[in-house]
Amino acid sequence: MKKFFKIIAYLEGISYLCLFFNMFVIKQMNLNLYKEILFPLGMAHGLLFILYIILAIFLATELKWSLKKTFYIVIASILPFGTFYSEKYWIEQMK
16 A cells, blocks of 8 residues: 555646646746646546545554654645655655
8 A cells, every 4th residue: 555655646746746837837838728738637636636645544544653744744745746755755764
């Protein structure tokens, strides 16, 4: 389950950065492309975000994480590059 969580953490982080890129770069270039890819990209990110949170809670109970550690891992999902950092710092630390 930890390996699956690692994959989801990376995918969630990538989808979050793609959303930022879509809204801050493509939209500013006045391309109408951003409207076409916003829904599928947003939907994918939303599903990955929910899956990330659910897996974090499952892993927290399975591996008996402290409340503080669980909180940091969940909060990392709303920060750009947060899932990459939390996966490297918190998850890899448990080997």
